[in-house]
Amino acid sequence: MSLPAGVQRRSFGDEDGVLATRGEPAYGEPVVDGWRRWDAHRSKLGATFELGLDTGLSGGDAVLYLGAANGTTVSHVADFAGPTYAVEFAPRPVTDLLAVADSRERLFPLLKDARAPETYAHVVESGVDAIVQDVATRGQADVALSNRQFLADDGRLVAALKARSEDVTADPAAVFEDLLGRLSDGYEVRATARMEPFHEDHLAVVATPR
Amino acid sequence: MTTHGWFADTAVRDADAAADAVRNGHADAPENWPAAAVEDGVVDDADEYYDRLRDATRAATRAAVRERERADDQQLVHAVRTIADLSDAANEVAERAVEWARTLFDGVDDGIAGARDVAGRSANSPTEERAIALCERATGLADERDRAQGFVETHAPTVAPNLSMLAGPVLAARLIALAGGLDDLAKLPSGTVQVLGAEDALFAHLRGHAPSPKHGVIYTHEYVRGTHPDQRGSAARALAGKLTIAARVDHYSGDRRPDLEAELDARMERIRARETE
Numbered sequence: 001m002s003l004p005a006g007v008q009r010r011s012f013g014d015e016d017g018v019l020a021t022r023g024e025p026a027y028g029e030p031v032v033d034g035w036r037r038w039d040a041h042r043s044k045l046g047a048t049f050e051l052g053l054d055t056g057l058s059g060g061d062a063v064l065y066l067g068a069a070n071g072t073t074v075s076h077v078a079d080f081a082g083p084t085y086a087v088e089f090a091p092r093p094v095t096d097l098l099a100v101a102d103s104r105e106r107l108f109p110l111l112k113d114a115r116a117p118e119t120y121a122h123v124v125e126s127g128v129d130a131i132v133q134d135v136a137t138r139g140q141a142d143v144a145l146s147n148r149q150f151l152a153d154d155g156r157l158v159a160a161l162k163a164r165s166e167d168v169t170a171d172p173a174a175v176f177e178d179l180l181g182r183l184s185d186g187y188e189v190r191a192t193a194r195m196e197p198f199h200e201d202h203l204a205v206v207a208t209p210r
Numbered sequence: 211m212t213t214h215g216w217f218a219d220t221a222v223r224d225a226d227a228a229a230d231a232v233r234n235g236h237a238d239a240p241e242n243w244p245a246a247a248v249e250d251g252v253v254d255d256a257d258e259y260y261d262r263l264r265d266a267t268r269a270a271t272r273a274a275v276r277e278r279e280r281a282d283d284q285q286l287v288h289a290v291r292t293i294a295d296l297s298d299a300a301n302e303v304a305e306r307a308v309e310w311a312r313t314l315f316d317g318v319d320d321g322i323a324g325a326r327d328v329a330g331r332s333a334n335s336p337t338e339e340r341a342i343a344l345c346e347r348a349t350g351l352a353d354e355r356d357r358a359q360g361f362v363e364t365h366a367p368t369v370a371p372n373l374s375m376l377a378g379p380v381l382a383a384r385l386i387a388l389a390g391g392l393d394d395l396a397k398l399p400s401g402t403v404q405v406l407g408a409e410d411a412l413f414a415h416l417r418g419h420a421p422s423p424k425h426g427v428i429y430t431h432e433y434v435r436g437t438h439p440d441q442r443g444s445a446a447r448a449l450a451g452k453l454t455i456a457a458r459v460d461h462y463s464g465d466r467r468p469d470l471e472a473e474l475d476a477r478m479e480r481i482r483a484r485e486t487e
Contacts, residue, residue: 069465098271125241126243127242137466164469169476
């Protein structure tokens with residue numbers, strides 16, 4: 001699998017082959033020669049790369065990022081992607097996200113609810129190359145389906161599904177099966193991988209719109 | 211059907227109007243907005259479009275965050291204490307008003323319902339005028355209490371979304387008020403949250419002549435009140451634990467954690483299952 005242009009494997013101290021992007025440091029991560037370490041243990045998209053999934057992401061892509069939180073992962077995405085729309089619902093993390101956006105010309109922070117795309121459809125352009133989804137709410141499949149309208153026909157959904165957000169008591173494998181079944185209403189699932197050891201009870205999914 | 215982008219209907223060069231459109235606008239479906247903006251002559255090219263969009267989204271989001279954070283816990287504390295005071299005052303005034311009204315009218319019900327009934331009547335004497343006016347006061351106090359309660363119900367989820375999700379908005383607000391604020395509540399140990407509102411019983415226990423209280427105001431939660439008395443202490447302890455975590459998440463991170471509710475449900479199911487054994 002190939003990394004998008006703008007994401008490289010670099011050496012940090014005695015560690016080789018560590019993911020990194022070029023940009024302003026955002027959260028105290030190590031920087032060597034202008035490359036910021038992208039820790040797969042702190043970022044589900046980073047883990048998705050480490051797991052070897054072909055995300056189909058390319059340098060300069062237009063990206064809609066759902067569940068941006070305080071901007072840890074979004075900062076790396078904006079480093080290699082083109083216009084990046086970062087949607088997050090909770091006000092406190094968005095304060096950090098705004099700081100991340102200060103040094104990134106094409107990162108657009110939005111305090112909006114990913115379950116209500118009509119509240120940002122007047123801002124986010126259609127035909128984005130990728131939707132990156134990491135929302136820890138019940139109804140993750142519905143979020144992906146209702147945001148499909150933003151995606152180009154040849155675009156990709158790169159999602160980190162969290163089993164415990166749907167049902168803490170159920171077996172994660174059963175939750176994932178159910179979520180993938182519902183995703184198939186609007187997407188064709190291309191690849192999946194459990195995210196252990198980086199993130200527990202998460203499933204990385206790459207899908208294309210049907 | 212709305213098919214306008216954020217830049218339509220506003221001079222996109224007016225920063226305030228553009229930010230407001232980003233915040234409050236909506237559309238049924240996205241379109242190729244950069245191309246549309248160039249076509250409409252709003253901007254010269256996509257680069258200028260993205261520069262404008264960057265200014266507008268950052269201003270809009272900064273303003274939205276500030277407003278959401280201003281919905282602060284102290285307003286909630288005032289509202290909760292107001293509800294308690296108004297309840298007492300409304301009942302006390304209604305009691306006096308109804309007692310007076312009964313000497314003038316037949317068939318007046320007890321309490322605020324009786325006062326409300328009399329409040330609508332027209333007076334035929336100066337005496338009736340006074341009694342009816344007092345009934346109107348009692349009714350007005352009760353109405354204001356209801357409005358304060360409505361305020362708590364809509365504002366508690368903004369101030370403390372996770373705590374409100376688990377406890378319900380009114381109990382969430384009462385816990386915040388008893389602790390003195392969300393930051394104070396977030397610093398309390400779970401065992402203290404469990405007995406908030408039962409201070410009399412707690413100090414009687416500490417003085418050594420009463421059993422320890424099992425619960426304070428969290429008694430009003432269905433998971434405590436609706437649990438068999440033998441298991442109620444366990445239920446109160448489990449609920450207080452989750453409420454404490456919820457208050458801390460609300461204060462320190464502000465994230466939504468739907469997992470908490472499912473975890474609480476699962477825990478309660480196990481505790482309640484014991485009573486049938």
